[in-house]
Amino acid sequence: MSLRILVGCKRAIDYAVKIQVKSDLSGVVTEGVKHALNPFDEIAMEEAVRLKEKKLANEVIAVSCGPAQSQDVLRTALALGADKAFHVEVPAKEYETLQPIHVSKILAKLAEQEKVDLIILGKQAIDDDCNQTGQMTAAVLNWPQATFASKLQLKDKEATCEREIDGGLETISIKLPAVVTADLRLNTPRYATLPNIMKAKKKPLKKFSPKDLGVDITPRQEIVKVCEPPKRQGGGKVASTEELVERIKKLGVN
Amino acid sequence: MFAIRNIGTKTFRLCRNLAQKNVANLSTSTDTINRSLYNFSDEEIQLKETVGRLAREKIEPKVREMEQQGDVLPEIRQLMFDNGLMGIEIPGKYGGTESSFFSSILVVEELGKVDGSISVMCDIQNTLINTLLMQLGSDYLKDKYLPRLATDMIGSFCLSESSSGSDAFAMRTSASKNGDYYTINGNKLWISNSKHAGVFFVMANVNPSLGYKGITCFVVDRDTPGLTIGKNEDKLGLLASSTCAVHFDDVKVHEKNILGKIGQGYKYAISILNEGRIGIGAQMIGLAQGCFDKTIAYTRERQQFGQRIFDFQGMQHQISHVATQLEAARLLVYNAARLKEAGKPFIKEAAMAKYFASEVACQTTSKCIDWMGGVGYTKDYPIEKYYRDCKVGTIYEGTSNIQLNTIAKLIDADDNFY
Secondary structure (H helix, E strand, C coil): EEEEEEECEEEEEECCCCCEEEECCEECCCCCCCCCEEEHHHHHHHHHCCCCHHCCCCEEEEEEEHHHHHHHHHHHHHHHHEEEEEEEECCCHHHCCCCHHHHHHHHHHHHHHHHHHHEEEECCCCCCCCCCCCHHHHHCCCCCCCEEEEEEECCCCEEEEEEEECCEEEEEEEEECCCEEEHHHHHHCCCCCCCHHHHCCCEEEEEEEECCCCCCCCCCCCCCCCCCCCCCCCCCCCCCCCHHHHHHHHHHHH | CCHHHHHHHHHHHHHHHHHHHHHHHHHHHCCCCCCCCCCHHHHHHHHHHHHHHHHHHHHHHCCCHHHHHCCCCCHHHHHHHHHCCCCCCHHHHHCCCCCCHHHHHHHHHHCCCCCCCHHHHHHHHHHHHHHHHHHHHHHHHHHHHHHHHHHHHHEEEEEEEEECCCCCCHEEECEECCCCEEEEEEEEEEEECCCCEEEEEEEEECCHHHHHEEEEEEEECCCCCCCCEECCCCCCCCCCCCCCEEEEEEEEEEEEEEEEECCHHHHHHHHHHHHHHHHHHHHHHHHHHHHHHHHHHHHHEEEEEEEHHHCCHHHHHHHHHHHHHHHHHHHHHHHHHHHHHHHCCCCCHHHHHHHHHHHHHHHHHHHHHHHHHHHHHCCCCCHHHHHHHHHHHHHHCCCHHHHHHHHHHHHHCCCCCC
């Protein structure tokens, strides 16, 4: 069984950065801010590379939609073990309004073109927390989906997936081709070794535009306002359990 | 009279506008190219970020433990090899990373931010051992050792002895010829990496009557009979970096293990140390920066007299001064590295870089302890370790005084002063 895997790689603000809202409340500051491969996409990449190492897959394709800088995360993906990378170039202005619905159509088109057997995406991006792209991509393609995967096993043309859901763990079995979205505990991603970083230079990186793929990225949403959450107020101290109960009753909570 | 004044003002405004327009034209024609020393290639950026992450996430948690044990942990040594940090310039066909000298400098700097011992281990391997082998090794030596150095073997450079440090050519270790073998006798001291090294590049004199022109470089396997590793020096800092005596008692080495040419060892030593000291410069700026970053974070939190200690003007002046010195040191190191890569003369700049970076690191770390106050003096905080670790920077791979001698010699030899 030699699968072709497509992995979504989004360039998002690095998790350690202190986010600042723009003064005009139109968004967050991204100029000059450190960006990195979305951590859940890193986990997705790791899973794909492990499948290749287990000889269950023979090609891993990394895809990123975004402005020119998105190529940085594609180079990271190539250094982690992807065989080739696709950059769907979306100019910066239009990227501000690019939504999962558009990305899912782009991924679906590429998956069909490349005759992909498995799409692995991060469960969500840490900038917008949408948690939609995987689900939408599966719907566009009419493929089965296994989201929030914490374990993935492949046998013949079937995937057994353990999912982390609100009630606990759910194990499902789906037929390939399918979409899987990676959750935190699926694996621990590797570091790109220095030799692999250097070798990644030679791997192919192909550019597309959404138009090439026949996808219309006209925004369907308008961002009205982006602001910081209200500052957390300090709590109060009480002297005894009785007083605590009294205070809670006063707040109207039963 | 007013008319003349007006002409003057108009002309002045015209000239100024023209000047501004010219400047604007200049900047638009060059603004897409970053000509600062912070101009890194994509690979260099990736390498720097990856090693920075690796160092912070995997190495930093083990730093105290390694210092207490006086040794680099086996898993950290393995990590260095597995991630390609020990063969940065070695070509891919030998299993190396196949990157550039500047990449090595960036890697050594990033490691220095976290631990000076790990940084120096990486620096010696890449800038001394690997480079010597790649520049001078026969195909036999390259094929035999480069793959090992890239994947699992540490190398040591044996030059100094108890009676020859700065006066390196006064070395007494000898190598006498017996057919196609040489027998090495002598004692090397202060040998870094020696505890775990699998191969030693030994400078020995094949013909003491020729003085330094008899010094030859031998590649000696650790398990060669007669080679013993002596005691590890009990040092002030860099405790996880082994610094042992290496004894040679009738150590027989085949002549095919000679690196380069007989009697040229002195040249090789000087030339490799010219490059290696850029690496030490990188280690020093890494140490200084790592210490500085942690300290500034503290000064922004710690409050006294109702304000952050960072807010006191006295503190700000000291901090700015140190930050400026550190920036200057980094630029000297980066510039020397880029000059070397470009094949331009770099010896004076390299000496300046090592001298300045090591002195700045000592000043920076000392100031950082002051700024931290009492906690800077305790081992619970990482600051005092940086202070101890960087002290050797003004001593090894050419003391500050030797660097100053070198710089003066080159100034004197410069025909541009008249």
